[in-house]
Amino acid sequence: xxxxxxxxxxxxxxxxxxxxxxxxxxxxxxxxxxxxxxxxxxxxxxxxxxxxxxxxxxxxxxxxxxxxxxxxxxxxxxxxxxxxxxxxxxxxxxxxxxxxxxxxxxxxxxxxxxxxxxxxxxxxxxxxxxxxxxxxxxxxxxxxxxxxxxxxxxxxxxxxxxxxxxxxxxxxxxxxxxx
Numbered sequence: 001x002x003x004x005x006x007x008x009x010x011x012x013x014x015x016x017x018x019x020x021x022x023x024x025x026x027x028x029x030x031x032x033x034x035x036x037x038x039x040x041x042x043x044x045x046x047x048x049x050x051x052x053x054x055x056x057x058x059x060x061x062x063x064x065x066x067x068x069x070x071x072x073x074x075x076x077x078x079x080x081x082x083x084x085x086x087x088x089x090x091x092x093x094x095x096x097x098x099x100x101x102x103x104x105x106x107x108x109x110x111x112x113x114x115x116x117x118x119x120x121x122x123x124x125x126x127x128x129x130x131x132x133x134x135x136x137x138x139x140x141x142x143x144x145x146x147x148x149x150x151x152x153x154x155x156x157x158x159x160x161x162x163x164x165x166x167x168x169x170x171x172x173x174x175x176x177x178x179x
Contacts, residue, residue, distance in 0.1 A: 001157045002045050003167070004054075004097070005036040006064065006149035008120065016082070019122065019142055028133045029123040033167065037066070037084065037118055037149060039097055040111050041157075042104050050104070051171045054154060057100055058173040064093050064149040071122070071138050078126035080134045081119035082142065090118060093149075120147075150175055 008016075016035040024030045042050075066084040073080050084090065095113050098105055105112070123134045151174050158166040 001159065002042040002047075002170075003038055003155045003157050004040040004042070005038050005153050005155055007034065007036050007151045007153060008066075009148045009150050012145065012147035015142075015145060016120065016122065019138060022141060023123060023134060023137055026133070026137060028130055028137060029126060031121070031123040031125075033121065035120050037120055038111055039094055039152065040101065040105055041109050042101075043106055045104060045154075047154075047170060051154065053101075054152075054171060055173055057097075058152050058175065061093070061152075061175050063175040063177040064090060066090065066147045066149065067144070068120070068147060069144040071135065071142065072117075072119070073131060073135065074117075077124070078128075078131050079124040080122045080126065080131060080138060082122055082138075082145075084118050084120070084147070086118055094118070150177075 007013075013035050020029070020031060067087075068082045068084050070083045071080060072083050091113075094116060098113050108115075110116070122138055123131075126134055151172055153169060153173075154171040156168045156170055158168075
């Protein structure tokens with residue numbers, strides 16, 4: 001499987017990493033995937049062709065400003081996340097991507113426009129008890145923050161029993177305003 005991930009500015013990455021480091025020291029979680037907002041997933045791709053199309057598509061896209069005023073969780077997944085406001089700019093960015101690449105996107109994916117909940121995962125695969133601890137910790141130490149999606153990357157994702165076990169960077173496009 002492949003993912004199209006929007007990676008955030010360095011200041012935001014440091015903020016999320018500091019939060020996660022505190023959770024790790026507190027014995028709550030050691031989740032370590034680089035902070036991002038997932039835009040889409042693709043089951044199969046002709047990678048070399050897709051890289052060219054991706055470069056062409058994203059090369060004129062501007063960085064996306066985000067505001068994260070809240071945290072949330074996905075039910076029955078043990079996932080805690082920071083949630084950006086789903087404003088018209090973010091929604092349009094996401095919808096236009098899905099329209100452009102609709103031939104290679106699973107329309108029933110949780111990242112499809114009708115189902116998408118934009119988020120930056122803080123921790124995942126937590127037990128109920130650890131999820132409560134992570135939520136409490138985040139509520140104490142995380143303030144509302146602004147961020148930017150500065151690059152979009154194609155990653156190859158490997159799963160074992162529906163858990164992502166590896167993510168290999170394949171291709172990156174810097175968005176305008178970050179070159």
